[in-house]
Amino acid sequence: MLKKLSLILLAATTSFAVSARDFSDVKIETSKAAGDVYMLAGPGGNIGVLATGEGLLLVDDKFAPLAEKIENAMKAIVDQDLKYVINTHYHGDHTGSNSYFSHKAPIFAHHNVRNRLKSNDRLTKDALPVVTYDKGVTIHLANEEVQLTHLPKGHTDSDTIVYFKNANVLHTGDLFFEGRFPYVDTNGGGSVDGYIANVSYMVNNFPDDVVIIPGHGNLTDKAGMKEFVAMMIDTSKQVKAQLSAGKSEADILKTGVAQEYKALSWNFITEERWLKTLIAAYK
Numbered sequence: 015m016l017k018k019l020s021l022i023l024l025a026a027t028t029s030f031a032v033s034a035r036d037f038s039d040v041k042i043e044t045s046k047a048a049g050d051v052y053m054l055a056g057p058g059g060n061i062g063v064l065a066t067g068e069g070l071l072l073v074d075d076k077f078a079p080l081a082e083k084i085e086n087a088m089k090a091i092v093d094q095d096l097k098y099v100i101n102t103h104y105h106g107d108h109t110g111s112n113s114y115f116s117h118k119a120p121i122f123a124h125h126n127v128r129n130r131l132k133s134n135d136r137l138t139k140d141a142l143p144v145v146t147y148d149k150g151v152t153i154h155l156a157n158e159e160v161q162l163t164h165l166p167k168g169h170t171d172s173d174t175i176v177y178f179k180n181a182n183v184l185h186t187g188d189l190f191f192e193g194r195f196p197y198v199d200t201n202g203g204g205s206v207d208g209y210i211a212n213v214s215y216m217v218n219n220f221p222d223d224v225v226i227i228p229g230h231g232n233l234t235d236k237a238g239m240k241e242f243v244a245m246m247i248d249t250s251k252q253v254k255a256q257l258s259a260g261k262s263e264a265d266i267l268k269t270g271v272a273q274e275y276k277a278l279s280w281n282f283i284t285e286e287r288w289l290k291t292l293i294a295a296y297k
Contacts, residue, residue, distance in 0.1 A: 035079075037057065037083075040056055042083050044087055049180060051065075057107075058080070060229060060230060061075065061076060062074070062176060064160065064181075065091040069095050069096065069098075070088055070091075071100070071155055073100045073102065074109070075111035076111060078110045081111035095119075098155065099116070099121040099122065101123035102188070102229070103172045103188060103202075104130040104131055104172050105199070108188070108229070112131075112140070113140045121142070124172045125148060127143055127146070127172045131143075147164070150163040158178055158180050161179055165189065167204060168205070169209060182224050183224070183226075184220055186239075188230070189216070191228060191230050191242070194283065195283040196209060196242075206246075209246065213243040217239055226238065245275055248272070249271055249288070250295075263293050
């Protein structure tokens with residue numbers, strides 16, 4: 015009951031923060047990834063766009079107040095109809111404009127995205143994905159093969175990675191926070207060990223020259239992803255060793271992470287919060 019109450023309060027606070035924020039001056043920045051695939055950056059999770067002469071495909075859609083800005087940025091690449099929308103997971107900074115875009119194209123997502131959004135009383139039916147899957151599905155648009163793969167119990171229990179095979183571009187959703195500590199949503203079915211396993215899967219199963227659109231951060235490559243998972247493994251080992259030696263949470267927080275990782279602290283997942291996530295996972 016307490017966990018459910020805390021989730022409700024967190025969701026309400028987040029919703030209020032978004033609704034109270036002024037997005038009028040926000041600009042959506044467009045960067046080419048490779049082939050016909052682009053990244054749209056701005057507040058919230060990074061968006062992937064497949065822009066073809068036969069239509070557009072959207073991966074994630076940020077916050078609701080940004081829907082028209084996102085649409086304009088998309089159509090500035092190629093002025094075609096939106097054909098498909100994909101949600102990489104259920105968090106509001108990746109699904110917030112679902113209600114807008116669902117009237118233009120069907121939304122694809124893992125079953126748990128629909129289930130979790132459906133349980134949110136503040137959302138209307140048009141915010142829900144209408145095509146759901148268990149392990150994954152492939153979408154064919156123009157000359158591109160878009161492979162959706164569910165990876166379990168990582169960032170959440172609803173994560174999908176999206177690989178544009180011909181362009182050789184991978185959108186990781188929030189299974190990759192470029193240049194910062196990751197967020198493991200344990201209340202949303204995520205786990206530290208699952209997260210590490212999922213990033214390791216991506217490192218081992220995609221080409222070395224793949225272009226990567228992370229859930230947050232800058233366009234990057236496999237070398238950046240390898241550094242990210244190495245950090246997760248290293249800090250996890252450090253915390254496990256300290257717990258095994260009888261160190262308290264206060265002791266571990268005082269020791270902190272290695273100097274090389276301190277720059278990964280950011281406003282949402284600070285060094286302290288990352289260490290507390292690890293401590294909770296392994297104590």
